[in-house]
Amino acid sequence: MIRKELVAASAEPMILxxxxxxxxxxxxxxxEVKARSGGKLQWTDGMLYPxxxxxxxxxxxxxxxxxSETGRKRRYYSLKKDGKTAMAKHHEQWSxxxxxxxxxxxxxYV
Amino acid sequence: xxxxxxxxANWRTHxxxxxxxxxxxxxxxxxxxxxxxxxQIQLGISPQxxxxxxxxQIGCADELKTExxxxxxxxCIRPRxxxxxxxxxxxxxxxxxxxxxxxxxxxxxxxxxxxWWPDWFAxxxxxxxxxxxxxxxxxxxxxxxxxxx
Numbered sequence: 001m002i003r004k005e006l007v008a009a010s011a012e013p014m015i016l017x018x019x020x021x022x023x024x025x026x027x028x029x030x031x032e033v034k035a036r037s038g039g040k041l042q043w044t045d046g047m048l049y050p051x052x053x054x055x056x057x058x059x060x061x062x063x064x065x066x067x068s069e070t071g072r073k074r075r076y077y078s079l080k081k082d083g084k085t086a087m088a089k090h091h092e093q094w095s096x097x098x099x100x101x102x103x104x105x106x107x108x109y110v
Numbered sequence: 111x112x113x114x115x116x117x118x119a120n121w122r123t124h125x126x127x128x129x130x131x132x133x134x135x136x137x138x139x140x141x142x143x144x145x146x147x148x149x150q151i152q153l154g155i156s157p158q159x160x161x162x163x164x165x166x167q168i169g170c171a172d173e174l175k176t177e178x179x180x181x182x183x184x185x186c187i188r189p190r191x192x193x194x195x196x197x198x199x200x201x202x203x204x205x206x207x208x209x210x211x212x213x214x215x216x217x218x219x220x221x222x223x224x225x226w227w228p229d230w231f232a233x234x235x236x237x238x239x240x241x242x243x244x245x246x247x248x249x250x251x252x253x254x255x256x257x258x259x
Contacts, residue, residue: 045167075138
């Protein structure tokens with residue numbers, strides 16, 4: 001299981017990247033993250049919503065009420081222009097961290 | 111005998127009592143709960159067990175309230191929005207002012223006439239303040255945003 005600090009830090013870039021593929025809603029976002037991480041990246045489900053609301057209030061994403069297949073109302077989120085910019089920044093920073101770690105690990109085997 | 115609808119209603123009441131009072135998060139959380147319970151029931155889990163699993167997975171009300179409160183703290187009028195509101199407000203006030211002067215021929219609408227101040231001064235002051243704060247804020251609006259995320 002991944003440490004909760006890392007899970008929290010990766011939440012925003014993860015959500016932005018998922019929403020870049022199209023609009024989605026809370027439950028689907030959680031399921032997608034679980035599936036893509038093979039169940040290793042586990043959020044407390046309820047904690048996703050404050051993160052989504054914070055991102056919405058910062059203008060990174062927008063929300064609209066729609067309907068689910070069963071007719072229940074559902075809140076869909078999609079990416080805004082500022083969200084795309086934030087995603088690019090996140091990607092750059094996480095790539096840097098990854099490359100530094102990968103470089104260090106490589107040196108250990110030389 | 112377990113009643114799913116009653117249990118969901120009780121859970122919602124518990125959330126309300128704990129302080130999650132705004133409808134949007136509560137509705138969203140309830141939808142999430144229903145969706146998760148439904149998925150688990152489809153996999154063959156009993157409604158009671160599915161409900162208990164979902165409630166546990168959603169998390170406790172106090173922690174959620176704390177997180178949602180952080181969201182409320184970060185909500186502030188962004189400078190660009192303030193600038194836009196200020197400019198629109200000033201424009202509308204000016205148009206109304208000129209409309210009154212030239213179309214209706216009301217002297218009280220004329221700039222700097224003796225009746226101008228009480229009629230329009232407050233409007234100009236308000237929208238000018240929005241415009242100025244919005245303008246300087248847009249240039250470097252970090253100072254208007256809470257630093258704590």
